[in-house]
Each structure stands twice: as C-alpha cells, then as structure tokens.
Amino acid sequence: MSPPLPRRVIAVASNKGGVGKTTVATNLAITLRALHEDLPILLVTLDDQSLVERMFRIGGRPENARTLKHAFAQRSFAGCSELGQFGVEFVPHAAELEAIKVRAAEPLTLKRMLEASAREGLVIIDTKSDLEALTRAALAACDLAILPVADRASLEEAEKALELLGAHGGRRKRGRVLFTLVDRRTKLDAEGRDLYERLAEKVEERGWPRFTAVLSRSPRVEALNSGKKRPRSILHEAKGTLVQRQLRELAEEVSKLLGIADAGDAPAAAKPAGPPRDFASDLRSALFRGLRAR
Secondary structure (H helix, E strand, O other), X not given: OOOOOOOEEEEEOOOOOOOOHHHHHHHHHHHHHHHOOOOOEEEEEOOOOOHHXXXXXXXXXXXXXXXXXXXXXXXXXXXXXXXXXXXXXEEOOOOOOHHHHHHOOOOOXXXXXXXXXXXXXXXXXXXXXXXOHHHHHHHHHOOEEEEEEOOHHHHHHHHHHHHHHHOOOOHHHHEEEEEOOEOOOOEOOOOOOEHHHHHHHHHHHHOOOEOOOOOEOOHHHHHHXXXXXXXXXXXXXXXXXXXXXXXXXXXXXXXXXXXXXXXXXXXXXXXOOOOOOOHHHHHHHHHHHHHHHO
C-alpha cells in the first residue's frame, strides 16, 4: 500500500479580471495530473461561473449533484467532488455565492474544511476576481498562492494579495507572481523595453518572488475557451505551441516548490536512473484517461 500523500493547496488569486486565473488553475491541474499520474488532484472554483464544470464534467449534471454550497453547509468537501475529465476531481460550482461568503467570514474556514475532508494530494483553488471572504479564505488555506500579473493594474492587485497572505501567520512568502498574457512584441519606451520587462523590473524592485516560467499571450489558446462549447485544454489542443511548453515549465516549477512526487516514487537516493520522462507519452496517457472517463 502506498503511503498517504501529504495535502498541498494552491490558490490562484487576483482582484483583477481577465488575467488568466481560471485558465491557469484548470490547465495546471491537467498538466500536473499528466506529469504525476498517481497524484490525486481536486479543483475547487470559488467563482459563480460554470467554466470549470463545463470543462471537466462527464455527462450532464445530475439533479442531486452536491455543489460548493453543500460543502460549506457541512464544513467539508467529503461527498461533494466528482471525478472529471483527465482524472481531475472537481467540486461543482454554486450559482449563488452570497450565503457561502457569510459562512466563509472566518478566514480559516476553508482550511478547516480541507482538514475535515481528509484530502490527500493536491487541491487547486480558482478564485473570483475579488478579495472578499472566499478569496481571503483561499489565501489563508494555501501552501502556494499563484498571483497572475498581466498589466500594471494586476501588479498592484498582487501587492494586496501579498498583504493578505502576510496577515495570516506570515504566509506572505507563499505568494508568487506569475506573468500571464505576455506579449513582447510591443515596445513601451525609448530603451526598447516591453511591458513584461517593465513589470519584471517593478517586481524585482519590490523583492517579490516570481515564477521563472511565464505564459505568453496566444490567440490559439484564447480560442480554446471561447463560445459555449466545452472549454478545451492547452495540453491536448495546443500541441507544439510555446504556451504548452511554458505550461509544462510552470507545472514542473510548482512541483518542485511543493515537493510533489509520484506516490510510487522511491526515495531519490534509491531510485534507479532511467531515461528522461517523455512528455508526449504523458500527454497520450492523459488523453487516454480522458477518453476512458467519457
């Protein structure tokens, strides 16, 4: 029997909309599941939009589906998650959040719910574009906060999120900036610097930690979530693109930060050497899991 997997919690948060929070949360879940096939992953959305559910649900929503609302009512996620596409579990969203926000008024509510659920593996929390009770609870519960930054406004919002992290037992160091929607073609000043360079300079001046990986702007990727059809994953539908490679780099960086390893891995000193892991093989495995689950 494999030893229990320690729980790790990621929150993707920004008070600024349109910076790619849900894109990061959903596609990071899929990519990490492909890289670590034995890692249980639960995706929780604290937004009232249906994108996560449309992306991962297999079949239609049953009439008796237990949602985020039920999870907060019972103070646990037990019995409220479903196995979705690509082997990722998800909690169905709640269309109305006001009552849930009241239940989350105590900042450690979400942390205690996860503890009560006895979850193993990884929990990824996608937040709404605000810094209200639910987002604050996600930041208080997380081991790593991914703070997407795409412009000057979202840079200032990242600072607010870092301040909230600092208010919860010195968790500020768990926040990390991720540059998203990077477009290096447009130069902004006489020195030829682009927006990414200017933002990176500001982050460095403030001493904030940031991911080495970045996610570039891509019309092809943006089209994956357009319309009312099922949103599609970068891993499977943007093969060979720069963004797919960047997403893998982000997933590997997150894995190192959180100490994530496959459940069956032997300790590093005892593990025999082998050929480098083939990402194409990972992709085929993830695709097979998704097709098998249909």
